[in-house]
Amino acid sequence: MKASIVLISLLFTILPNLSSGQSIHTLNPEMIPIQNLLNENFEAKQQVGKSNEIFIQQIGVQNTIASNITSTSAAVNLNQNGNHNIIGINITSKSYRSNIDQKGDYNNIFENIYAPSSNISLNLSQNGRNNHFERYGSNSIGDKLEFNMNGNDKSIIVRNFK
Structure with a gap:
């Protein structure tokens, strides 16, 4: 830390x-x-x-990343290629692995998870314009899903509760 x-x-x-x-x-x-x-x-x-690593690549204007990760081991790759994209991550977990790609404009990703004894992962790709993704909570099913959002004006909200 x-x-x-x-x-x-x-x-x-x-x-x-x-x-x-x-x-x-x-x-x-x-x-x-x-x-x-x-x-x-x-x-x-x-x-x-054990390590905590975050890699960020931003191409475009007014791309924003707010990341608050509390974990004993984290490997995070965040890529934004476009304009006005937002990634907001608030995670407390045992370990966290994430690959997030945003290609296009006005895409949003918000993740809010408090699971100090869990291993959390997210693989998410947004291709298009004005796509919105939110994830809350953690469970064994939702933690293994991969998400691909292609097109414009799409929304996914995932609520994982035990």
Whole structure:
């Protein structure tokens, strides 16, 4: 968790420098201790075997991702290709695996799950315009489903309760 916070802080420090035309090699010397800390945390994660990783790719304008994941192990891939897409994730689980692809404009995904002892997964693809997906709760059936939304103006709401 601490490594994730440090990594996010590092990204917010590096990204403005990169966008202004500077290279990573011209960063402040103050960044060196943070890089050393990240290397130490990376080595520790490899030894333990559990990690929390989130990969985000956004192409387009005004794409938004709000992610709050509390988990001992998470592997998340979020891809947005289009404009005005939204992903909102609020998860508490034992483990969380997710592959989410949004292609098109004005697509929305909201996930709200509190299941601290469960292994949660989501594979979701939205292709089109103005598609809406919501998922609440967790159970053994709903956690294994894959969703493909193709077309325009489609909605799926999944309520999983034990």
